[in-house]
Amino acid sequence: MAKKDVTKPISLDPRGGRPREKCVTHIEGIDRILNGGIPVGNIVLLAGTVGSGKTTLAMEFLINGAKNGETCCYISVTEPSSKMLSNLQTYGFFDDSLVKEGKLNIFDLTVINDRLGVERLDGTYTAKDMEALLGAFEDIVDELGVTRLVVDSITAVCYQLPDRGSIRNFIFRLSQFLSTFGCTTMLISETVVDSNVQTYSIFGVEEAVADGVVLMGNIVRQGDLLRSLQVVKMRGAKHSRARHLIELTPVGLAVVPLLKWGQDGGQAFT
Amino acid sequence: MSIADVAKSVIKSINDGDALATVSLPAANFHEGTVKLATVLLGKKLGGIYITTSRPSAHIVNELEAAKANMSDIYFVDLVSMTVGGSIDDARTLYIESPTMLESILLNIALLERRLKSKRRFVLFDSINGLNIYSEPKVLREFINVLGNSMRIKEIYSMLMTVKEQTGDELAAALELLSDTMVGD
Numbered sequence: 294m295a296k297k298d299v300t301k302p303i304s305l306d307p308r309g310g311r312p313r314e315k316c317v318t319h320i321e322g323i324d325r326i327l328n329g330g331i332p333v334g335n336i337v338l339l340a341g342t343v344g345s346g347k348t349t350l351a352m353e354f355l356i357n358g359a360k361n362g363e364t365c366c367y368i369s370v371t372e373p374s375s376k377m378l379s380n381l382q383t384y385g386f387f388d389d390s391l392v393k394e395g396k397l398n399i400f401d402l403t404v405i406n407d408r409l410g411v412e413r414l415d416g417t418y419t420a421k422d423m424e425a426l427l428g429a430f431e432d433i434v435d436e437l438g439v440t441r442l443v444v445d446s447i448t449a450v451c452y453q454l455p456d457r458g459s460i461r462n463f464i465f466r467l468s469q470f471l472s473t474f475g476c477t478t479m480l481i482s483e484t485v486v487d488s489n490v491q492t493y494s495i496f497g498v499e500e501a502v503a504d505g506v507v508l509m510g511n512i513v514r515q516g517d518l519l520r521s522l523q524v525v526k527m528r529g530a531k532h533s534r535a536r537h538l539i540e541l542t543p544v545g546l547a548v549v550p551l552l553k554w555g556q557d558g559g560q561a562f563t
Numbered sequence: 564m565s566i567a568d569v570a571k572s573v574i575k576s577i578n579d580g581d582a583l584a585t586v587s588l589p590a591a592n593f594h595e596g597t598v599k600l601a602t603v604l605l606g607k608k609l610g611g612i613y614i615t616t617s618r619p620s621a622h623i624v625n626e627l628e629a630a631k632a633n634m635s636d637i638y639f640v641d642l643v644s645m646t647v648g649g650s651i652d653d654a655r656t657l658y659i660e661s662p663t664m665l666e667s668i669l670l671n672i673a674l675l676e677r678r679l680k681s682k683r684r685f686v687l688f689d690s691i692n693g694l695n696i697y698s699e700p701k702v703l704r705e706f707i708n709v710l711g712n713s714m715r716i717k718e719i720y721s722m723l724m725t726v727k728e729q730t731g732d733e734l735a736a737a738l739e740l741l742s743d744t745m746v747g748d
Contacts, residue, residue, distance in 0.1 A: 515697070517661045538666040547670040552709065554702045 313529040316441065316477035319357035320350070322548020326522075326537065331505065332529035334475045336468040338447070338500055340482040340493045341509030346520050346539055346546065349384070350509070351443040351479045353545050356386055358441040359396035365441040366433060370402040370449040385543035398437060402450070405429050418453050423463055431470050439476055447480035448495050457498050464502040486510070493525070504528040509539075512551075521551060564748050566596045570603040572746045573722065577609075577683070582715040585723045585738040587747035593726050597689050598623065600722070602632040609720075610636035610681030612672055616693030619644040620656045623689070638675040640668055642693070662697040665706045669713055676717065686714055690724040695734070704737045711741045 315330030324330050331337060341347045355365040369377050377399055381387045391397040409429055411422035418426065433439060444450065451460045464480070471478050480503065482494045491510050493500040500506050505527040512519045523536045538551045564572075569586060576584050588596040601613060605627075615623055620641035627634060639656040643649065651658045657671040672686060688710070694703055707723065714721040723738060727748055730738075739745055 515661075515663045517663050519664060519666075538670075540667060540670050542670070542674060544674065547673065549666045549669050549673075550709075552665060552702060552705050554699070554705045 315530070316358075318354050319361065320353055320546050320548070322537065322539070322546070323350075323522075326524055326533045326535075326548065327527060328531050328533075330530075331477050331527065333477055334472040335504035335528060336464070336471060336478045336480060336502075337505035337507060337527070338482050338493060338503035339479045339507050339509065340484045340491075340500070342484055342486060342491065342511055344518075344520075345509040345511055346522075346541060347481050347509055348445055349541055350522075350539075350546055351445060351481060352381065352384065353386060354479060355397055355441055355443055356384070356388070356391065357545075359391040360388065362396070363440045364396055364398070364438050365443075366398045366400065366437065366439045367443045367445065368400050368402055368405075368430075368433075370444065370446055373403075374399040374401045384545075386545045395437075398433075398439070400433065416453055417455055418459075420459075423454070423459065427463070427466055427470075430467060434471065434474050434476050439474075442471065442476050442478040443481065444478070445481040446483050447499060448483040451494075451496050451499070457496055460496050460498045461502055464499055468502060468504070484510075500525075505530075519551075522548065564746075566592065566599045569596060569747055570600050572744075573600060573604070574607065576744045576746065577685075577720050579744075581720070581743035582718070583711045583721045583723070583742050584744045584746050585725060585742040587725045587727045587730065587745070589727045589748060590729070593690070593724075594618070594626075597687070597724050598626045598630055598632075601637075601687055602627060602630045604685055604687075605633040605637060607683075608633075608681060609683045609685050610679040611685045611687060612638050612640060612675050612679070612719075614640040614642070614668060614672070614686065614688045616642045616662060616688075617690055619647070619649040620653065621650050624653065624655075636679060636681050638678060640671045640675065642668070662694060665694070665698065665702070668706075669710065672713075672719075676719065684719045686719050686721040688721065688723045690726060691734070691738070692726045692729040695729070700733060703734070707737060708741060 313332040316333045317330040318324055339347050339351060355367055358365045409425045411418060411425050434442060454460045454463055482499055484492050484494060493506055493508065506525040508523045508525050510521050512521050520539045521536050522539045524532045524534060536551045537548050540547045573584060604611060613623060620639040641656050642659045642662045644651050645658045645660050657675060659667045
């Protein structure tokens with residue numbers, strides 16, 4: 294009788310099947326949580342309250358990609374790119390040459406809007422404006438060969454769309470072509486906490502369209518603020534759903550599981 | 564048990580391949596004994612991370628220097644200085660804002676561990692009782708469990724220093740369950 298092969302590891306993924314190609318974030322703890330990274334082409338909603346570390350995480354995602362030879366792009370909606378660039382200098386993991394070599398590209402949405410002539414006095418996009426903006430995003434990704442994109446923030450873009458249907462349509466269309474180009478994207482969503490419950494977005498639409506949702510927040514423990522991160526969903530990946538603590542260190546983000554008992558009593562979202 | 568005997572027991576435990584020891588010292592010579600233990604280990608060409616929860620790291624550095632300890636491969640995680648407004652500019656030290664941020668200890672150990680040059684490494688936690696002041700027993704028990712197992716995986720020899728008179732039965736039982744060896748009185 295043939296010997297049974299006992300050396301083959303047991304698969305712990307109940308779904309079986311072949312794993313999707315991953316976009317490795319090179320943020321050690323994040324890749325561990327995501328079981329190797331974000332599936333390539335996924336649109337991830339990075340939702341969080343103020344000061345929770347969304348922009349830092351997104352920037353490190355781009356910088357790490359650029360350092361590994363990818364072309365990465367950051368679209369700044371809420372602040373001028375010059376200000377963003379000067380903030381970047383404060384990160385120990387940032388390297389000026391990435392911008393000079395065109396590996397890290399930073400765009401201002403207001404400049405894009407000006408060039409497209411879509412800036413409206415009432416601040417609301419028309420259907421035609423929306424098409425023009427989607428076209429501009431597509432051109433940037435296609436012409437530069439962008440494989441990692443961050444829009445900071447999608448909330449600010451959504452404020453300029455007339456209704457929830459338009460928001461859904463805009464994000465759906467955006468995700469369709471980004472996925473086609475194999476561009477892994479983080480859409481930053483500014484959230485609020487209401488009655489100790491943190492939402493994923495202001496409009497309640499973005500999370501339904503996105504392939505992934507990563508929730509970031511501040512937790513109060515005996516009066517001290519701690520940054521937390523939790524992957525709520527990630528299509529195409531078996532991932533941890535545990536809540537983690539993150540810290541901004543000189544060498545980038547560091548992630549560690551949050552103590553379970555430490556989540557009770559004297560600790561709440563803020 | 565004399566401090567010299569404590570140090571001998573710890574070295575034997577390291578040579579036996581243990582990963583985690585609880586070292587209990589009486590309050591009367593706790594600080595002296597802890598510094599002496601670190602000095603002995605540094606003299607045996609071990610690199611170390613010294614976590615201080617009860618006194619600012621600057622004091623420990625002074626005491627180690629006075630004891631002529633080999634300071635070439637030692638780093639500190641300091642949970643005290645920022646809380647009390649002490650000096651926070653030592654290049655060998657990572658400072659944690661608040662002793663309630665227990666997870667930060669694990670993160671900072673991970674950061675410092677990369678800097679250690681020595682093949683054989685230790686983490687000295689001075690002291691578990693210092694954390695007891697700020698954290699509930701169940702949180703502290705969980706933390707000790709996570710810390711112990713993290714160090715075990717990293718193959719860093721860890722010593723959890725405890726003040727004999729301040730360690731209640733429940734905490735002592737948790738430490739005994741987790742540790743490979745109990746050293747001291």
